[in-house]
Amino acid sequence: MNEATVSQMAIPRLDSQMLKFSQGCVVVLTALAFLFSQPILVLLAALCLTVSALVPQASPFRLLYQRVIVPLHLLQPRIVEDDPAPHRFAQGVGAVFVIVATICLLLTPAHTVGWVLDLIVFVLATLNFAVGFCAGCFVYYHLGRLGLLPRVRYEGGFHWRGV
Amino acid sequence: MLETGIRLGLLLGIIVLLWLVVRVARIFVERQRRAVLALPATGEAQGSIRILAFSTPDCRQCQTLQSPALERLKSAYGAVVNVVKIDAVEEPALAQQYRVMTVPSTVVLDTHGQVQAVNYGFAPTQRLAEQIDALLK
Numbered sequence: 001m002n003e004a005t006v007s008q009m010a011i012p013r014l015d016s017q018m019l020k021f022s023q024g025c026v027v028v029l030t031a032l033a034f035l036f037s038q039p040i041l042v043l044l045a046a047l048c049l050t051v052s053a054l055v056p057q058a059s060p061f062r063l064l065y066q067r068v069i070v071p072l073h074l075l076q077p078r079i080v081e082d083d084p085a086p087h088r089f090a091q092g093v094g095a096v097f098v099i100v101a102t103i104c105l106l107l108t109p110a111h112t113v114g115w116v117l118d119l120i121v122f123v124l125a126t127l128n129f130a131v132g133f134c135a136g137c138f139v140y141y142h143l144g145r146l147g148l149l150p151r152v153r154y155e156g157g158f159h160w161r162g163v
Numbered sequence: 164m165l166e167t168g169i170r171l172g173l174l175l176g177i178i179v180l181l182w183l184v185v186r187v188a189r190i191f192v193e194r195q196r197r198a199v200l201a202l203p204a205t206g207e208a209q210g211s212i213r214i215l216a217f218s219t220p221d222c223r224q225c226q227t228l229q230s231p232a233l234e235r236l237k238s239a240y241g242a243v244v245n246v247v248k249i250d251a252v253e254e255p256a257l258a259q260q261y262r263v264m265t266v267p268s269t270v271v272l273d274t275h276g277q278v279q280a281v282n283y284g285f286a287p288t289q290r291l292a293e294q295i296d297a298l299l300k
Contacts, residue, residue, distance in 0.1 A: 012228075035170050081287040083227055123177060131185050144223040 017078045019087060021069060022052065022061035023129040026094065030122035034115055039105035042118050046098040053092035056084075090128075090136020097121045195262045196281045202260070205276030211245040212298055214291065215261065215270040219252050222266045224285055229267035232288045236295075239288075244295060273298050 026045060033041035052059035069075050097117050104114030124135045216233055218225035233246045251258040251266055261270050264283055271280040271294045280294040 031174060035167065035174060037166065037170070081228065081232060081289075082285075083224070119177065122174075123181065126178070126181055127185070130181070131189075141223050145221045 012081065012083050013079050014082050014084045014087065015077045016080045016082070017075045018062060018065045020129060021065045021075060022059070022091070023125050025061050025064075026125040027122060027129055030098070030118050030125065034118055034122065039102065039114070042098055042105055042114070043102045045121070046095060046102045049091050049095035049098060053088055053095050056088060086137035086140040087134065089140040090134050093136040093139065094121050094125065192264070192283060195264060196283070199262050199270065199281045200278050202278050205272070209245070209272075209274050209276065211243055212274060212295055213272040213276075214244060214246045215257075215272065216246055216248050217251045217258060217261070217263045217268040217270075218248065218266045219250060225267040228285050229269070232286065232291065233269075235288045236291055239292070240295060243299070271295065271298070 026049065029041050029045040029048070032038065033045065048060045052061060056062065065075070070077060098121055101114045101117035101121070104110045104117065108114075127133045127135065214233065214236070216225075216229065218229065233248075236244060237246055249257055251263050251268075261268070261278075261281070267285055269282045269286045269291065270278055271282075271291070273279050279298055282290065282294075
């Protein structure tokens with residue numbers, strides 16, 4: 001097969017290892033927060049996920065991965081064909097959950113609700129980390145089907161136009 | 164201390180439950196895949212390797228990822244590979260025959276019509292290329 005032909009064509013790509021690393025960080029943060037009853041870790045997860053969803057280039061997970069993990073050869077980038085938009089959306093959904101959890105834990109007496117939300121994020125992040133099932137992406141695709149999200153448009157040679 | 168123990172137990176319980184769900188789901192998918200791989204060959208000798216690409220008109224991932232991946236594959240392999248696009252809703256019998264559980268799904272058939280690989284969900288160009296290369300050896 002002519003690999004050059006395949007690789008030269010414009011395709012949306014992402015680093016799956018970086019994605020896994022981000023999911024792993026969320027799993028660890030939400031688990032430790034619940035285990036040691038530390039709402040501050042939920043707040044930290046909320047901040048990291050919010051930045052990741054809004055400004056992916058400034059994501060703390062990405063910076064840690066690119067500046068520490070990869071240079072130390074703890075993980076190697078693995079670029080795969082995938083649409084980054086659903087993953088970003090999923091991070092946004094996760095961010096909303098942990099923001100509400102943080103508010104419940106720090107500003108209201110509804111601690112149980114806060115911990116339940118924290119555990120929901122833990123479960124979904126663990127599923128994504130372990131088997132690659134991204135619940136946020138699932139919701140994203142279904143919202144796209146219903147026309148509730150702007151569609152990604154591709155023209156001619158599959159040029160990425162963004163969402 | 165007791166509270167931490169309870170929390171640890173709850174966390175471990177959730178992890179075990181997740182593991183069980185994932186395990187059952189994997190066994191189910193693997194059984195479906197094996198059933199498709201065991202299907203008898205269609206018998207029609209084809210000049211090319213066929214990829215049955217199942218999709219639906221409203222499948223976003225089919226349009227944004229799978230279709231372009233198949234186009235790249237066609238450009239790279241030319242006449243060696245024949246991509247047959249199938250609407251899983253329009254062709255329920257075929258979808259059932261190949262146990263399509265999700266779209267996109269791709270089924271790789273050799274030149275004798277024997278199923279050689281089944282991909283549930285998006286199959287990147289590289290994976291499909293490896294499956295084709297294995298048949299070309």
